Amino acid sequence: MGKSMKFTDLDQYLFGQGTNYEIYKKMGAHPTTYRRKKGVYFAVWAPNAQSVSVIGEFNGWDEEANPMKKVGPIGVYEVFVPGAKIGQLYKFFILGAHGEKLYKADPYANEAELRPGTASRITDITDYKWKDATWIKNREKFDEKVEPMAIYEVHPGSWMRHPGRDDDGFYSYRDLAKSLISYVKEMGYTHIELMGISEYPFDGSWGYQVTGYYAPTSRYGTPEDFAYLVNECHKNKIGVILDWVPAHFPKDAHGLVEFDGTATYEYADARKGEHPDWGTKIFDYSKNEVKNFLIGSALMWVENYHVDG
Template sequence: MANFTELDRYLFGQATHYDIYRKLGAHFAEVKGVKGVYFDLWAPNAERVFLIGSFNGWNETANEMTRLKPETMGIYELFIPGLKEGELYKYLIETKDGKRLYKADPYANYAELRPGTASAIADIEHFKWTDSKWMENRKKEEDVYAQPMAIYEVHPGSWKRHPGRDDEGFYSYRDLVTYLIPYVKEMGYTHIELMGISEYPFDGSWGYQVTGYYAPTSRYGKPEDFAYFINECHKNKIGVILDWVPAHFPKDAHGLAEFDGTCLYEYADPRMGEHPDWGTKIFDYGKNEVKNFLIGSALMWVEHYHIDGLRVDAVASMLYLDYGKEEGQWVRNKYGDNKNLEAIEFFKHINTLILGRNHGAVMIAEESTAWPKVTGPVEEDGLNFSYKWNMGWMHDFLDYMKLDPYFRKNNHHKMTFAMSYNASEHYILVLSHDEVVHLKCSMLNKMPGLGRDKFQNLMAGYAFMLGHPGKKLLFMGQEFAQLQEWSEERELDWYLLENPDHKHMQDWVKALLHLYQKNPCLYELDGNWDGFEWINADDADRSIYSFVRKSKDGKNNMLFVCNFTPVARPDYRVGVPKKKTYKLVLDSDAAEFGGEGIEKPVSYKAVKSECDGRAFSFAYPLSGYGIAVFKY
């Protein structure tokens, strides 16, 4: 009896086989009382397929696979008794024109450590999950948008490394349980976003050129070690987001490119199927089996590995047929324009499916253009993502922060513009790995001035980001003001924390994150004008911004005052919405953050004195680059 049944073939052909990862690939089974492994492969245009591996001495003709009926489906199958976990294997595909291709298993759950390229047999079904409380609570979430989300973006291979080891010294998934989880908890992040988990051959791609869409990378351990890491994150009330790359794949010989001698996974027309800039292949989103391959991968991460969200990389490159291409390098759609209609339908399908089946999980788009309704519902022709990275805010914010404070008054609008479109999508404000590589400088070295000025600038920027509507993402190292640009080849410069300025920065970010988690006004109404109000958005001459964040019940409100010049304003007066007492809850000038530590009153009573167009106001001594946050 075949492992891959008639029903499996039907569902796969319709792109609706949602647990395809349990059928294609290598899976333990028992046939007529004999234990072994079933191998199933989709290769419709192959002439013959052989299974080669460590178990047969890589003998190229010892184990020919059988093509199941109907032959047109192109499923090859073989059962081999007595195999154990960890055995390495590949498929030898003979093409119709006589070529011999040595391919890794597209559906493998584990792979040989690079530079090896073989797949490895793994049993991913036996891990005992103990995160049921987290998963139940996630399901009950009435409104994901009303929850706090402060994401720590992590590249596991370069967060920390073991010194003096013969290998690269990578922290394993289990090491990350010991060291990363406590750090994230202590700092006050709510989520970890992991870069480069789906198996990939080249370290320098950071995991964005994937060959193993169903396998956590072997760089840091086995699949069950990865599952253990997720399980422990959940037990510590930390959500986990994975980068996921359905936009393109590399041309490595063992990978998906021209898999069975034809363009099986990619569009056949190179104008559709290749990225000239990236040297990669583009998935054929019109082919059901390819769509099912991608949908099955996403569902495996979310449903099998309990991942709380997928951050979908390079969405714009999928939506636009002419992305990164010159005239003549792309093909118009049937309406004569540049939209990839098949990719649009793919997003609507997969987002609706994943969010519908996994209440409380999120799908996040890294979409860098003004494409409308990325997070809008399908009924309104939206793509139905949960969130979109706010790249517009990020570019404006960095443009402003890089300026000498003297010139900021002429660019005041750069920090206010994002609020004009804030309600159009559900946004995440991001300062990601992309902003600290390729000669863009570290966050600290983007800042103007010298020495302490740089730190004060960055502290002010982080506070503004925290107060601004939108969920938050900071890349690792930014929380303590890493000096060097990030490189995947070395760990972060943790020794910098011996320097008081860097330690103060870390303490400042920690204080901001804990303030964020404890105060619903900072996250409940992110995409809604009910949760935000400018006090003064037009104080360009002094480069000071003041605004209020409000909670749903009106009982938890905060006033932010941010000074983006080194000029102190000892007589600063701020207008306020109500005649209340305003309690100072965060002051960048405090000694614990490296400030002057001058004692200030904690409470400030608003008086009837017109300021900023308000009837009531109070005075506060605002230091140079001063940040003051008040609760009322």
Template sequence: MGELDQYLFGQGTHYEIYKKMGAHFVKDGKKSGVYFTVWAPHARSVSVIGEFNGWSEDANVMKRQEPLGIYTAFVPEAQLGQLYKYCIETQTGDKLYKADPFANSAELRPGTASRIADISHLKWSDSVWMKHRAEWDFHSSPISIYEAHIGSWMRHPGREDEGFYSYREFAHAATDYIKKMGYTHIELMGISEYPFDGSWGYQVTGYYAPTSRYGTPEDFAYMINYFHKNKIGVILDWVPAHFPRDAHGLADFDGTATFEYADPKKGEHPDWGTKIFDYGKAEVKNFLIANALFWIEHYHIDGLRVDAVASMLYLDYGKEDGQWIANKYGSNENLEAIEFFKHLNSVTTGRNPGALMIAEESTAWPKVTGKPEDDGLGFSLKWNMGWMHDFTEYMKLDPYFRKGDHYGMTFALTYAYSENYILVLSHDEVVHLKCSMLNKMPGLGFEKFANLKVGYAFMMGHPGKKLLFMGQDFGQLREWSEARELDWYLLAEPEHQALQNFYRDLLHLYTHNKAMYEQDTCMEGFEWVNADDSSRSIYSFIRHSKGAKKNLLFVCNFTPIERPEYRVGVPRGKQYRLVLNSDELQYGGSGKARPAVYKAKKQECDGRPYSFGYDLPPYGVAVFEF
């Protein structure tokens, strides 16, 4: 660990610190071995213990480097794959046995040791993808994300272990599914190493290690490479908001608050029982920013979905009066977290054009996707939690009562262009007694499926990128659980297969029509035809491509009532070609024969000079191209 390395780490700007910290194979003179480096500024002493020295606390005592309190040791006997920890003697004489914060691999739970790995020679053959990514403009491109949890997507039946798919097996199976369906990206939950399956990966102990549940770092790299070769982007969930109290993790790392704020009013989440990173400490900021770069640059990840952003921005998040400390201006914004985000997003996207930084942020905080130089946070995209709430509340209503909440579905258009949004129906919406998407729907049998189809069509037509959690595209009945695979057997049932067919064709309609995505962030891309038909709960709107070369007209009926010759106003006396009809047999509809083309007449409707009539079925969706 050279003087320049220490200086940059102390400034918070050593963006490749992971190449220095942790365990790395090196040659020291004629000897080769492993060089261990750990930051423990308030430790009395540190030694590295492991399989290479019989877990002896005296065999490999580490040297302290000032001024930062970094400890180093060269161990010629250490071998690839061996387990190790740091034995940290605190100022009070206690001994802590900690996993390596910078370890590149970890022992499978319930074990808690780090594992010596060598990730300096990973094999990549995705140069075409990486070149494309650097030139890619996400604003005007389709993004439809398949959110997945590897451990519960699919499992091997009858095995004595948990039957998890390995990273390599998942790569092949998920790629086949994603390509068939038409998603552009996969977002993976819970990749950084974590001890408790029930946390889904949101309570991390190994920020620099892909979880060993599904294989080795080489297996993980193979998966990313395979997705890229099949033109599928990869997004990881990333958790810089908090970390668990597990004894082997980051909490009180050297016997003091090292990675977290020292004052529990700033450094602890009462609701979650976790610790909050100290965003004012240069070394902690460096740990996190370098970690984001590690995934994007070393593992070729295409984007990070940053979890629980609101909990970082607000000092009083999840806290009662007396449980938090105001900032120097007497308000509740975490000024250090704000600066952290500006630094993080400037560096990650500045160094990696085309990489996405996505905020899961649930409040009305301004300029989340604004530029840092304009006092924005610098994210590429933001989850639209407001739209998700309004959408699910409307969809749960009995159709008779939807007319009373008609404008709940149109409200999101009043702020749709204030940020770069992703419309999300994520794992959070199908757990904790919230029901699966299908079972949120009112009615029985056919009605549930028909409701969900019209809801999905409305979502796909609405401005914003798209995200759907696994299982919801074929109508998973049970809530999601990390402890079992999805109920794939449901696809043997015609109605589940029909729903999957419909969502598949919605995805293909989305990715193959520029009108659906290239003007997502400007008002020119969307136009209401009739947003006020509350008595019949019907919405009609147009998605415009640039230059109006090819546009799409959506008509969505949210009641079980058929509307013969439903008249819709259109801008020109042209022909309108039916390109998606939810009443087809393959979608579970009646299969009624319909004209392929409709000629608009000079007849005023919806405040427009031209219109045409269409037999709109119960819960019907019709999309026309013109």
């Protein structure tokens, strides 16, 4: 593995070019074995941090227990934590450029704690057993200019509710696989367009102010439950399209805003970096690492969750 455990010189080079298209397999939290020990590999980009450590249920949220090592000049930090397990919550503790103490959710997390909690959750999204091979094969022949398309746009949190429940009565991804698919088929739609699936803190934003670009929102279940929904859609010959929001992000303290004590993901110039109507931050697309973060997210939904568009 060379000097670095996992984030290699080539990874750094491609990330710096904005073309590390499998970035989601390296950044974030990945259960693995290292030197014959089972645990979790963590990686995060914090170019102007003074130091970074990972804190979580595996170390009692101790800021000094698992310091991360900077691998090269681009500002990626990594660490392997033996004994950390799937299901445990974690955050990155960042000593910012000006000495700020920052407690950040993982930008590349594949699962998040249910709001109002703001931590990330260790998970493994690589082992889902897909059963949609026929759909995937037929998809290559699909010509949207010729073949009929009727898209049903749906916000999962308000389409239907279980009445009288304390938890907002949201339909889970698995509930939707039952009721939504049969409804859509009966009505003659070919595709479902899901609004607001990437993780977000505020219900009222309907998912248009995203903090977790690599995580299906935990409001409706686990990443595996979301994969199950897509799989069931495909088995029923229904395509799945996601609303994806690479324009701006909210200022929640655990999110991307001033991630390492400086404008990391957003424009430093407030005239470019603030969205006056929404009170949000705007991504700095001039940074290759930011472009890579967004492109990597889009590709992750397509490759890992078999999303159709």
